Amino acid sequence: PYFDLDFSLLLNNTNIPIDIKGSVPLNIQDDKLDLRVNGNGKFIKLIDILAEDYFTFIEGKVTTRMIIKGSINKPIANGFIVINNSEVDIYNNIFKNIKGTLLFDFDHMETDEITATDVDDGTISIKGSFPFYAKNILVNRDFNLKTENFKLTNNNFKFLVDSKLKISGSFQNPIIGGLLKLSDGFIDLNKDFEPTNFNSRKKIKNINSQKKVK
DSSP states (O other): OEEEEHHHHHHOOOOEEEEEEEEESSTTSSSSSEEEOOOTTOOOHHHHHHGGEEEEEEEEEEEEEEEEEEESEEEEEEEEEEEEEEEEEETEEEEEEEEEEEEEESEEEEEEEEEEEOOOOOOEEEEEEEEEEOOOTTTTEEEEEEEEEHHHHHHHHEEEEEEEEEEEESSEEEEEEEEEEEEEEEEEESSSOOTTTTTOOEEEEEEEEEEOOO
């Protein structure tokens, strides 16, 4: 048994809907899931709303076309996300000048390259292929993440990050290796965890470290 979907979502201040059509099985293990999502550039706005304060889409153009199959507990996707001159805020970190294309080929996703910068023109890029559930021997490309002087901040830490990481395995069982360097940063161990009557602060400053991740 399954139920059919055919509806459009119209977000605030837009006149272009997000169309979702297809069928959803009632049994989460049934492999008859069949959905078609046409984002028309507005799907990223829906993610913004659902993510609350953790993700904010600031500006740019994002086009989404997706077919989702498989089962509810193990979906697979076929389609693409095209990002052009976009800017987002993720956990209070600004990612600017985002551009690239992310392809979904049912059992894996891949990209020739997606690039972005921070507010001070530090850079981050990803490229390669990454399976959802299991390594596909026909797609022999690891997922590579590279950063240069990329600023990461949070309530209780701030760093410049330089890295060359290779991510293999799958989303279910990722394996990360490569070089990770943190510099010009600090960790505030008491922020957000400080007792009401405790006024001193402990900070680890001027962190400069370089680690190989195996």
